[in-house]
Amino acid sequence: MEAVKSVPMTQEKKNRKLPQKIGMYAMLGIFLVVSIFPFYWMFIGSTNESGKMFTNPPTLLPGTKLVENYQNLNSAIDVSRVLFNSLFVSLLYVVSALIVCSLAAYALAKLEFKGKNLIFTAFLLSMMIPYQATLIPLFQMMSSAGWLNTYFAVIAPQICYPFAIFLLRQNFLAFPTELIEAARLDGASELKIFAKVVMPAMRPSLAAASIFLFMTQWNNFLWPLVVLNDSSMHTFPVALSSLMGLSYIDYGQVMMGVSIATIPIIIFFLVLQKQFISGMLGSAVK
Amino acid sequence: MSRSRLFPYWFLAPALVLFLIFTVYPVAASFILSFQKFEAGSYAFNGLNNYIRLFNDEIFWTALKNTFIIFVFQVPIMLLLAIVLAGALNSQLLKLKGFFRVSFFLPAVTSLVAYSILFSIMLQEEGIINNALSYLGIAAVPWLSDGFWAKASIILAMTWRWTGYNMVIFLAALQNIPEEIYEAASLDGAGKIRQFFHITIPQLKPVILFAGTLSTIGTLQLFDEPFNLTKGGPADSTMTLGLYIYQNGFEYFQFGYASAIAYVVVVLVAILTFIQFKVAGDR
Numbered sequence: 413m414e415a416v417k418s419v420p421m422t423q424e425k426k427n428r429k430l431p432q433k434i435g436m437y438a439m440l441g442i443f444l445v446v447s448i449f450p451f452y453w454m455f456i457g458s459t460n461e462s463g464k465m466f467t468n469p470p471t472l473l474p475g476t477k478l479v480e481n482y483q484n485l486n487s488a489i490d491v492s493r494v495l496f497n498s499l500f501v502s503l504l505y506v507v508s509a510l511i512v513c514s515l516a517a518y519a520l521a522k523l524e525f526k527g528k529n530l531i532f533t534a535f536l537l538s539m540m541i542p543y544q545a546t547l548i549p550l551f552q553m554m555s556s557a558g559w560l561n562t563y564f565a566v567i568a569p570q571i572c573y574p575f576a577i578f579l580l581r582q583n584f585l586a587f588p589t590e591l592i593e594a595a596r597l598d599g600a601s602e603l604k605i606f607a608k609v610v611m612p613a614m615r616p617s618l619a620a621a622s623i624f625l626f627m628t629q630w631n632n633f634l635w636p637l638v639v640l641n642d643s644s645m646h647t648f649p650v651a652l653s654s655l656m657g658l659s660y661i662d663y664g665q666v667m668m669g670v671s672i673a674t675i676p677i678i679i680f681f682l683v684l685q686k687q688f689i690s691g692m693l694g695s696a697v698k
Numbered sequence: 699m700s701r702s703r704l705f706p707y708w709f710l711a712p713a714l715v716l717f718l719i720f721t722v723y724p725v726a727a728s729f730i731l732s733f734q735k736f737e738a739g740s741y742a743f744n745g746l747n748n749y750i751r752l753f754n755d756e757i758f759w760t761a762l763k764n765t766f767i768i769f770v771f772q773v774p775i776m777l778l779l780a781i782v783l784a785g786a787l788n789s790q791l792l793k794l795k796g797f798f799r800v801s802f803f804l805p806a807v808t809s810l811v812a813y814s815i816l817f818s819i820m821l822q823e824e825g826i827i828n829n830a831l832s833y834l835g836i837a838a839v840p841w842l843s844d845g846f847w848a849k850a851s852i853i854l855a856m857t858w859r860w861t862g863y864n865m866v867i868f869l870a871a872l873q874n875i876p877e878e879i880y881e882a883a884s885l886d887g888a889g890k891i892r893q894f895f896h897i898t899i900p901q902l903k904p905v906i907l908f909a910g911t912l913s914t915i916g917t918l919q920l921f922d923e924p925f926n927l928t929k930g931g932p933a934d935s936t937m938t939l940g941l942y943i944y945q946n947g948f949e950y951f952q953f954g955y956a957s958a959i960a961y962v963v964v965v966l967v968a969i970l971t972f973i974q975f976k977v978a979g980d981r
Contacts, residue, residue, distance in 0.1 A: 432890070433791050440786055440798055447801050447862065453826060454816050466824040468832065516713035525706035531714070538721050542919045542967055544943045544960040546724035548731060548953045553724070572716035602705045631809035633922050634940075638948055649811040653926055656815060663819055673812040681807045685800050689866055692806070 454674065457667030465663050481668040488658070488665060491672065493644060494651040497563075501636075501647060502629040505567040509625050510618060512571050517580035518606055522592060532581075535574040543634065551638055565639040566647070567629065576621055583617035584610070620691035623684065627692070630677065648673055732957035741954070748958035758959065760934045761942040764849065768938070769917045772853045777909060779857065780864035785898060787865070788872040799869065802862035810859070814926035817855040818842065821927075845935030848928050852936055855923055860916075864909050871905040872898070907978040914970050918963055939963050 457465050460475035485491060519525070520532050550569050559565040587610055595605045611618070633649045640646055646654070652669045655661070681688050735744035752758050783802060787795050805813065820826050821841035828838040841851045875897070883893050899906070921940035928936040930945075939959060947956035 429791055436786050436789065436792060440783075440792075443783060444798065444801055446858065447805055450813070450816055450820065450858070451804070453820060457819065465819060465826070466822065468824070468829040470826050470829050512712045512716065515709045519706045519709035523706035523709065525703075528706075531710065535717070538717070540915060540967055540971060541721070541725060542915065542960065542963045544919060544921075544940060545728050545957075545964050546721060547728075547943070547960065548947050548957055549724035549727035550720065551947070552727075552953070568716075569720040572713045572720065574717075577713065602709075606709070627807065631811075633809070633811050634944070638944075649809050652809075652815065653811050656818070656926060666815060666819065670812045670816050674808050677807050677809075678804065681804070682800070685803075688807070689803060692863065693867060693870060 451674070451678070454667055454670050457663065458671040460664055460667075462661075462663040462665075465667070477664055478668075481664040484662055484665040485655075485668045485672075488655060488662075489646070489651040489669070490644065494646050494648050495672070497645060498630060498648040501563050501566050502626050504563065505570070505629040506622050506625045508567065509571045509573055509576060510622060513573055513576040513621070514580050514584075514611070514614075514618065515606070516572070517577045518584050518610060520577070521581045521584035522587065522589065522610075535577055539574050539578070547634070547638065550635075554639055560639050561642045561645045563645075566632075566636050569635070570629070570632075573625065573628070576625060579624070580614075580617065580621055583614060587613060616687070620687050623688050623691035627677075728957045728960055731954050732961050734954045736952070736954065744954060748955050751955065752958055752962070757934055757937060757942065761937045761939050761959075762962070764934075764936060765918060765920060765938045765940075767849060768852055768856075768920065769914070772856050773910065773913045773917060775853070776857045776861050776913065777864060777906065779861050780909070781868050781898070781902065781906075783861070783865045784868035784872055785894065787869055790877075799866065803866055804862065805859050806863035806866075808859070810922035811926050813859055814855060814923045817851065817858070818927045821851050821854075842928055843932055845932060848932060848936045852920075852923050852927060855927060856917075856920075860913070864913070867905060867909050868902060871902055875901045903978055907974060910974055911971055914974065915967055918967055918970070939966075 456472065456474060458481055459478045460471055461477050461480075464471040464475060482491075516535075520528065520535075546569070554560055554565045559568075591609060592605055595609050600608070631649060632647070633653065636647045636650050637653070640650060643651070643654070652666075652673055655666050655669055731741070732748055733744055733746070734741040735747065736742075786792065787798055787802075792798075822828075823838060823840065823843065825841075827841070831837075831839065839847055841847045879897055879901075880893055883897060888896065919940050920938045921944060924930050924936045924938050924941050925944070930937040930941050939962065943956050943959045943963070946952045946959065
């Protein structure tokens with residue numbers, strides 16, 4: 413009986429909601445264009461010569477200068493070298509930060525010890541400390557140790573990343589404690605339990621955290637700018653930024669650089685978007 | 699008990715050691731440095747002089763004002779847009795949700811340097827944005843060469859970069875609000891706008907606080923955008939505290955003075971976060 417009654421109701425409801433629906437699609441459409449257009453424009457710019465970016469009516473189609481822009485970019489900065497620097501630094505960072513942070517996160521989630529709350533609170537509070545408050549002493553430290561212009565200097569200060577510890581801890585909390593206790597009764601060592609029982613089950617969370625950590629390092633700018641003054645050690649964002657400091661700016665070349673910095677990460681994002689978003693958000697908000 | 703009671707500390711040791719060396723020590727050292735001055739090859743105690751100098755430094759006040767203006771406009775505009783978009787994407791009427799969500803999130807994966815440079819090109823006097831505006835009959839806007847518009851440019855760029863990111867945070871939270879609440883409100887005759895202000899916003903309060911705190915900390919440290927988009931100009935109109943710290947530290951090598959500015963940022967973050975928690979807690 414109810415089913416019969418509900419049919420005309422929904423139909424009427426649908427008709428009433430039509431204007432609302434149109435309005436919503438119109439709004440989302442505008443935002444869609446705003447979100448996507450700069451990427452398209454970046455691509456157009458990387459295939460055209462400098463002047464084409466400032467014509468009216470605008471040049472909206474790809475040009476023929478793709479290879480030339482790349483060659484110009486490559487003569488201004490050593491593209492393969494700085495890309496290698498960025499990739500190497502980011503991967504090294506992901507591996508080291510993941511090990512250090514997951515060990516700490518596991519201890520904070522699943523082990524009992526004195527001072528646990530104090531340590532956790534200290535990590536949480538440190539997330540509120542602006543980066544600039546540590547910048548200068550860190551630079552002095554690296555400088556007096558002779559570590560300026562090394563990969564180590566770029567990654568070391570951020571290996572213990574409290575936000576990553578916090579996110580991983582949230583995930584470790586959901587792991588069944590009974591399994592850990594059972595493994596203990598079987599006589600497994602604590603490190604073995606961590607490596608063989610807990611970590612394999614945590615793979616999706618670790619993948620999400622890796623993406624987050626990778627992005628953080630790949631896009632990092634201020635700290636590498638400060639500790640890397642030798643251009644052969646520059647990471648890609650630092651090299652890219654240096655292009656804008658030249659007296660003559662070749663915008664085609666700059667757009668090519670912006671594209672190289674952006675397109676791989678977009679492809680990476682589109683393939684792994686689920687893990688990407690959960691990596692950015694973590695499980696702080698489920 | 700054959701097992702050592704110390705083993706949890708072994709798990710924490712690498713993180714703790716790094717934390718002490720690279721966070722606790724620099725935070726303390728920076729505080730001490732803010733009372734020092736580099737003189738004749740070494741650091742000497744300088745009393746409150748760095749802070750007194752700050753008080754009389756016009757560029758510092760400009761940077762503080764600019765940072766604050768950007769914060770006051772950018773964060774609320776962005777959070778409101780993010781909530782509206784999340785609300786729309788959460789609606790049952792909508793198809794292609796996944797597509798919209800991915801598209802709106804896309805700006806959030808770009809590097810701050812790359813998008814700042816991209817916007818600096820688009821916002822030039824003869825750039826694509828002014829060209830597009832000319833078709834709407836709007837005269838060219840001096841985006842990067844006028845103090846007011848340069849700040850607007852930074853706000854615009856930041857909003858483009860971060861709205862989708864916040865939208866995803868809100869979307870995740872919205873999906874936890876039971877649909878029945880909205881249905882009941884509909885039956886009681888509450889319109890969409892009333893529902894938005896009386897259900898959506900209150901239900902999202904903790905998440906808005908979370909996103910607001912992250913944005914506050916981020917905006918007060920603002921560096922990459924002004925550095926790459928406007929270089930702080932014209933005439934310091936986009937000079938931010940973050941940029942001024944960098945200039946004093948790494949262009950003028952006045953570490954003590956730069957540390958004093960850094961501590962102003964620390965105090966501001968603490969105050970603003972405290973206020974946000976207070977406001978959210980009282981309601």
